[in-house]
Amino acid sequence: MKCEFADSLLQGYFDGELSAPSACEFERHLQHCVDCAVELVDLDLLRGRLQVAQLYESAPALLRKKIRANLRPVAAATAKSQPLLWHWLAAAAAILLLAIAGWRVNSMLRSDNYQAELAEEIVDAHVLSLQPGLLTGIRSNDEQAVQGWFKGRLKFAIPAHDFANEGFALQGGRVDLVDERSVEVLVYASTKHIINVFVWPTHGRDTAPQAGSWQGYQWVDWRKGRMEFCAVSDAPRSDLQQLQGLFTN
Amino acid sequence: MNDLDAEDRLRFEQLVLPHVDAAFNLARWLLRRREDAEEVAQEALLRACRFFRGFQGGDARAWLLQIVRNTCYSWLEKNRPREMMVEFDEELHPQAISTPESMAMANEDRERLTRSLESLPPRFREILVLRELEGCSYKEIAAITSIPIGTVMSSLSRARRQLSSALTGSYDKEAVREV
Numbered sequence: 001m002k003c004e005f006a007d008s009l010l011q012g013y014f015d016g017e018l019s020a021p022s023a024c025e026f027e028r029h030l031q032h033c034v035d036c037a038v039e040l041v042d043l044d045l046l047r048g049r050l051q052v053a054q055l056y057e058s059a060p061a062l063l064r065k066k067i068r069a070n071l072r073p074v075a076a077a078t079a080k081s082q083p084l085l086w087h088w089l090a091a092a093a094a095i096l097l098l099a100i101a102g103w104r105v106n107s108m109l110r111s112d113n114y115q116a117e118l119a120e121e122i123v124d125a126h127v128l129s130l131q132p133g134l135l136t137g138i139r140s141n142d143e144q145a146v147q148g149w150f151k152g153r154l155k156f157a158i159p160a161h162d163f164a165n166e167g168f169a170l171q172g173g174r175v176d177l178v179d180e181r182s183v184e185v186l187v188y189a190s191t192k193h194i195i196n197v198f199v200w201p202t203h204g205r206d207t208a209p210q211a212g213s214w215q216g217y218q219w220v221d222w223r224k225g226r227m228e229f230c231a232v233s234d235a236p237r238s239d240l241q242q243l244q245g246l247f248t249n
Numbered sequence: 250m251n252d253l254d255a256e257d258r259l260r261f262e263q264l265v266l267p268h269v270d271a272a273f274n275l276a277r278w279l280l281r282r283r284e285d286a287e288e289v290a291q292e293a294l295l296r297a298c299r300f301f302r303g304f305q306g307g308d309a310r311a312w313l314l315q316i317v318r319n320t321c322y323s324w325l326e327k328n329r330p331r332e333m334m335v336e337f338d339e340e341l342h343p344q345a346i347s348t349p350e351s352m353a354m355a356n357e358d359r360e361r362l363t364r365s366l367e368s369l370p371p372r373f374r375e376i377l378v379l380r381e382l383e384g385c386s387y388k389e390i391a392a393i394t395s396i397p398i399g400t401v402m403s404s405l406s407r408a409r410r411q412l413s414s415a416l417t418g419s420y421d422k423e424a425v426r427e428v
Contacts, residue, residue: 007406008399015380015405017387046413047381053359055366056382059273063287067269067294071258152384153267153310175267182267 003035010036014043056155118179119212119219119230125176126196126217126232129185137174137185146173150184156201157184158227163246168195188243193235195243202228209244211237220244253301261301264309269294271310271383272317278378279321281367285328293320311385311392318375318393325371333371365415373408380405 003010009026012018018026030036138149143160150157153175162170171187176198183200202223209222220240221230229247231240253261272293276286297316304312325333366374372394379385379393391398 007403011402011406011409012387015387017402042413043409046409046416049358050362050381053362055278055359055362056270057274057277057283058270059290060283060287063273063290064269066291067266070295071253071262071298152386152389177262177266182270 003033003039005029005033005036006039010039011043014040119221119232120214122178122196122198122230123214123217123219123232125178125198127215129174129176129196130194137172137187139172141170141172143170146170146186149173150175154182154184156227158199160186161246163188163243166242166246167191168243168246190233190235190239190243193233193239195231195233195235195240197243197247198230198232200228201226204228209241211241213237222248224248253298257301261298264304265294265297265301265313268310268313272313274382275314275317275375275378276321278366278374278382279318279371280325285324289320289324290317292324293317296320308389308392311389314379314383314385314393315395322371361416365412368415369408369411373404373411376401376404377408377412 005026009018009022009029013023013026030040138146140146140149141162141164143162146160147157150160150173160170160173164170168188168190171189171194173187174185175182176185177183178198178200181200183198186197186199188195188197203226204223206225207223209220211218211220213219217232217234218237218240219230219232220237220243221228222244223229224247229244231243233240269290273286273290276290276293277283280286280289293313293316297313300316322333366377369377375394376390379390385393387398387401390396390401394401396404
């Protein structure tokens with residue numbers, strides 16, 4: 001005979017979905033219900049097993065390509081009838097797509113300029129994000145709030161740190177697309193400049209920071225702990241290097 | 250996709266395209282075959298694009314997954330009507346484990362989990378995928394599947410119990426009747 005709470009409160013408690021009073025009520029119940037206590041452990045074991053097995057299946061590259069191909073021609077056809085701003089944005093999008101295409105070809109060769117080419121794409125994404133109304137994401141200087149926002153939107157997400165005391169105030173975060181993959185973007189403000197830090201998982205080893213510039217924007221790219229970071233801004237390069245130092249320490 | 254102007258297209262790229270993985274993953278588990286999932290995920294994205302103007306902001310992932318789910322079910326009804334009726338697929342029901350030692354192999358466990366998950370009725374499979382693989386909240390699951398939050402909880406409970414039973418190979422008929 002299973003406990004009457006097994007189908008309701010128990011599940012909500014396990015999934016962290018109960019309100020505080022309900023959670024308290026259930027915890028009182030747990031103290032004298034062995035069935036529920038055992039069930040909680042079983043649920044946890046099952047979840048652990050599902051996680052270890054990595055059953056999540058990401059979309060194949062070809063599917064992404066097809067979906068994007070369906071979107072692309074429309075841009076050229078409709079941009080003509082749009083106001084000037086959209087001409088400019090369509091051009092920016094075209095640059096982005098070219099950068100992606102360029103990087104795709106080159107990525108097969110894994111050239112020495114790998115990071116430089118990727119950084120160019122990221123600079124374009126950074127520029128695009130500065131357009132009014134296009135920055136979708138969370139606007140907050142609360143580390144927990146930003147981190148919470150990423151949870152569920154990305155399968156990976158590094159903690160969001162506010163470096164306001166060091167001159168880099170956390171502004172928020174968003175999810176962006178780089179090489180057709182979702183990446184975490186942390187947004188910082190230093191004096192008059194906005195800095196975007198793009199973060200995504202990599203299989204590569206840790207690397208020392210590499211720097212460069214593209215169309216007047218500075219970028220600094222580094223890898224640490226199976227994650228790749230790329231900071232982009234119109235701020236001086238030394239600012240980005242300082243922020244890089246804060247990230248790696 | 251001819252209806253989108255440049256502004257909407259950019260919004261679509263920023264809001265919806267980051268969730269292509271989620272769309273494919275849900276389709277893969279609902280349809281159980283990658284090739285079918287690719288076809289249906291693509292169709293769902295086309296639909297999403299067509300109706301994007303009707304999307305007034307909010308949770309883009311939940312919105313897209315709702316479309317993916319409906320597209321999957323209508324595809325199943327058309328192409329594999331039997332499957333929609335099946336409450337528990339006996340053919341896919343995993344055999345009893347040979348030895349506990351063999352379970353130690355991570356790959357083997359992945360295989361077992363896959364077969365067990367695929368043997369569940371689509372509605373149970375769906376809710377487990379949304380919760381355990383996609384990390385959706387109850388509220389998001391309710392929005393995607395159009396069922397009340399209370400039902401999300403009880404369905405999850407039964408889905409988890411069925412999955413555990415399928416894994417241990419001691420699937421009991423009681424659970425079937427509960428579906």
